[in-house]
Amino acid sequence: MTITIKKGKQADSLIHKVEQMTGQKLGTCFQCKKCTAGCPISKLAGSSPSEILRRLHLKAGDDLLNSEILWMCVSCETCSARCPMGINVAAVMDALRMLSREKNAAKQKGNVPLFNRAFLETVKYFGRTYDMAMITAYKLGTFKLMDDTEKFPAMLKKKKISLLPSLKGDGKTTRRIFKKAKERKEAGK
Numbered sequence: 334m335t336i337t338i339k340k341g342k343q344a345d346s347l348i349h350k351v352e353q354m355t356g357q358k359l360g361t362c363f364q365c366k367k368c369t370a371g372c373p374i375s376k377l378a379g380s381s382p383s384e385i386l387r388r389l390h391l392k393a394g395d396d397l398l399n400s401e402i403l404w405m406c407v408s409c410e411t412c413s414a415r416c417p418m419g420i421n422v423a424a425v426m427d428a429l430r431m432l433s434r435e436k437n438a439a440k441q442k443g444n445v446p447l448f449n450r451a452f453l454e455t456v457k458y459f460g461r462t463y464d465m466a467m468i469t470a471y472k473l474g475t476f477k478l479m480d481d482t483e484k485f486p487a488m489l490k491k492k493k494i495s496l497l498p499s500l501k502g503d504g505k506t507t508r509r510i511f512k513k514a515k516e517r518k519e520a521g522k
């Protein structure tokens with residue numbers, strides 16, 4: 334497969350930014366592709382974690398933020414666990430997703446960014462994920478309130494979903510973490 338890489342105006346800024354955000358040394362990647370071999374979605378996404386790393390090395394610009402794989406990645410961390418150089422590839426994907434959202438590149442990727450936002454908001458307020466709030470926020474955003482509701486009783490019966498939030502969540506602490514992260518970001522740290 335031929336990959337076209339569009340260089341950004343500030344050619345080295347994206348890899349530099351990702352390294353800053355993740356604390357990873359991406360230059361140590363030697364393209365062994367062990368991350369890709371274990372990635373459950375790379376075949377579906379038409380791209381791979383090793384390709385993302387390579388494109389960063391080749392100084393890809395913001396064009397990389399439109400890659401579909403960023404929003405198909407399920408954060409399973411298999412890539413990070415398999416990397417012989419100890420690169421936290423999943424954190425790289427996470428950082429690219431954040432940058433994609435910042436640049437609004439994510440708008441083109443269907444409802445995955447919406448789901449991502451709904452997930453993060455529930456973690457922020459409840460201290461851990463709360464399915465009912467997340468589903469409600471997601472469905473309100475899609476305007477498809479009744480889609481898939483036929484599965485709901487069975488999921489409830491099998492205890493795959495809970496009507497109430499977990500008592501173990503510490504929303505106060507997660508809200509503080511989110512606030513701190515926002516302040517750091519605004520301060521450019």
Ligand code: SF4
Nearest residue numbers: 372406407409410412
């Ligand atoms: S974290 Fe994402 S990129 Fe890494 S193996 Fe899992 S799905 Fe693939």
Ligand code: SF4
Nearest residue numbers: 362364365366368416
């Ligand atoms: S496993 Fe690590 S070294 Fe190998 S291609 Fe992936 S990121 Fe690079």
